[in-house]
Amino acid sequence: MKLDVLYFAWLRERIGCARETVETEAGTVMALVEELRAREERYALAFSDLSALRVAIDQDLRDFDAPLTDAREVAFFPPMTGG
Amino acid sequence: MTRITIRVEQAPFDFGAECARFAEGGADTGAVVTFCGIVRDDTGTLESMEIEHYPGMTERALTKIAEEAARRWSLSEVLILHRYGPLRPGERIMMVATASAHRAEAFASADFLMDYLKSRAPFWKKETTRAGSDWVAAKASDEAALARW
Numbered sequence: 580m581k582l583d584v585l586y587f588a589w590l591r592e593r594i595g596c597a598r599e600t601v602e603t604e605a606g607t608v609m610a611l612v613e614e615l616r617a618r619e620e621r622y623a624l625a626f627s628d629l630s631a632l633r634v635a636i637d638q639d640l641r642d643f644d645a646p647l648t649d650a651r652e653v654a655f656f657p658p659m660t661g662g
Numbered sequence: 663m664t665r666i667t668i669r670v671e672q673a674p675f676d677f678g679a680e681c682a683r684f685a686e687g688g689a690d691t692g693a694v695v696t697f698c699g700i701v702r703d704d705t706g707t708l709e710s711m712e713i714e715h716y717p718g719m720t721e722r723a724l725t726k727i728a729e730e731a732a733r734r735w736s737l738s739e740v741l742i743l744h745r746y747g748p749l750r751p752g753e754r755i756m757m758v759a760t761a762s763a764h765r766a767e768a769f770a771s772a773d774f775l776m777d778y779l780k781s782r783a784p785f786w787k788k789e790t791t792r793a794g795s796d797w798v799a800a801k802a803s804d805e806a807a808l809a810r811w
Contacts, residue, residue, distance in 0.1 A: 585716070589797045656716070659782065
């Protein structure tokens with residue numbers, strides 16, 4: 580399946596891109612993270628500490644063990660600092 | 663039925679005008695509470711603050727937070743306005759306003775909106791000082807604040 584993967588804030592800066600399309604068969608967010616980590620050093624570094632990251636599937640906050648069934652857009656970002 | 667307005671915009675807003683317009687003419691409104699967040703410069707070295715957000719999810723998350731407030735309290739109107747882009751010290755970042763029949767519900771719901779907006783709406787702040795730029799880290803106390811609701 581094709582997924583739009585988005586990165587925000589320092590994660591976007593470390594990976595060096597804001598959005599990319601990924602061809603993957605990952606069944607969960609965690610499996611997708613493992614695929615990204617295996618790609619290149621900059622991904623491995625950016626995803627080294629998942630406790631410092633949050634994930635949204637199709638614009639809803641989810642956990643890293645969430646399934647990617649029917650997902651179109653997955654976004655990774657640091658904890659939010661609004662207000 | 664609560665009237666909910668969510669605005670995510672780059673341009674500055676007129677806080678006084680927004681307050682004056684909010685809940686105007688609502689016969690069931692007896693209390694309005696407003697809050698405005700401003701770019702603070704604790705050390706006197708802040709040059710600018712850049713606010714990044716996730717277009718689409720931001721509006722969706724803010725709507726959900728406002729709807730949750732409307733479920734918990736009897737509110738006639740809710741406004742959440744949040745800016746993004748580059749801001750300078752002293753500039754207004756965001757505001758919330760709540761309207762209810764009585765003050766207790768208006769105060770409590772405004773407090774709730776702020777707690778949730780801080781750690782559940784996809785905004786990130788990057789501060790630039792003379793020494794360089796860095797992302798503002800989320801505070802454990804902001805996450806802990808959600809437990810009281």
